[in-house]
Amino acid sequence: METYGSHSFPGRLFVVEGVDGSGKSTQIALLRQWLISEGYTVFFSEWNSSPLVKKTTSKGKKKQLLTPTTFSLIHATDFADRTEHDIIAPLKAGAIVLADRYIYTAFARDVARNVDRQWVRELYQFAVKPTVAFYYRVPLEVSLSRILTGRNELKYYESGMDLGLSSDPYESFKLFQERIVSEYEKMIDEFGLTVMDATLPIPEQQRRMRKIIRPYLQGVRRMRGPAKETAWAGLAREMRPSLTDAQGRSA
């Protein structure tokens, strides 16, 4: 079994991280469109999406069967299935894999739930180290207002109600998010996360992201040549559909 940092594949792995409402999903969607237009083979992988684990996770959440440890383990199982199918196989095949949330989401959430910091890092040793891991940093007031506007219900685990921080779901959510942010901040140096300013205008964030990624694309095989438009020409058009679903979505 290869462990974190020891894999070597012809493909590239770019991941986005950040709290709900940081706008990271918008950014990775824009990046995906660009890479496709540049002629690359792109594989997209989302947090919590394994068909083998889905029912177990939703049963655990619905019936509130999950402790911090089993919450951590079931998400690791889900992520293992994604790693085996959606990440390692395409990377071996030379594709560009984009992941919306990665192991750092688990580290932030699980440790915020008081799972042992070292134990959860060991648990994810099988993960492939990303080529670049972007952390979309946003002030808590901004992400909270983006997430809570228009939401009338927060789920039990999503709001960290299992921690007993507050009996009010909104208050609990805020306190839980605060803990998560503090874990992300600690991971910047530990894992060499690339910090992005998520308060900048969306096109500016995207320009910066593409600039960082460009050097890593050297040597990656393309299916075809890039589309005729220049790199930024399509940006305004690409953004329109994604802007509508950029808010109020959570993982």
Next chain:
Amino acid sequence: MTELAFYGIDAIHLKQRDELLPGRLVVIEGTDGVGRSTQITLLRPWLESSGYAVVDTEMTRSVLAGAGLKQAKEGHTLGPITLNLYYATDFVDRFESQILPALRAGFIVLTDRYIYSLMARAIVRGADPRWIRSIYGLALKPDAVFYLKVGLDDLIPRVLQRGGFDYWESGMDMRLGADLFESFVNYQTLLLEQFELMTREYGFQVIDAGLPVDQLSDQLKQRILPLLPHG
């Protein structure tokens, strides 16, 4: 009293909570078809008739992950790392919601396999030993681990008698041989090697699984008796 001792990180924070576990944790280990469940069926009424409250537990019986794991094993997309972690989820759910509460309440917990089988299977499937040990490092060290030891030659007729070679018990997910039988032989050989390595490391009490059922049971009872409260 089951001591608060662990092989690795106490990730559930039992020490921090100063848990008291007046029960006893007794593990029956051994490879597939060696007669573990028969022995547990015999031990349970013996303990109960002596006035002890008994809980037994076995793999894939967790409320959380048992059904999902079984379903995942029926398909053809389950990879080895996912399989290992699904088992770990199943184990920790049983550990937290069955084993720990029973130990807190002073029960004798009889478990049909524990982390050792799970680690052996994972390592045989290519898992990094350090990785899998660190995950299961959160488990309590049992009061006793009885390893029902059998050689491959004795295992084969037992398995045949019981209905033949099973896909997973033959390691067919790894296709270790040209057919079910060859894969079974190779897979079980690897498993038995892992058990052998673990015997010293984890202090297994080895019992010859080739003994007649009642003699084997007597041996287990003799060794369990001194572990019991007021035994």
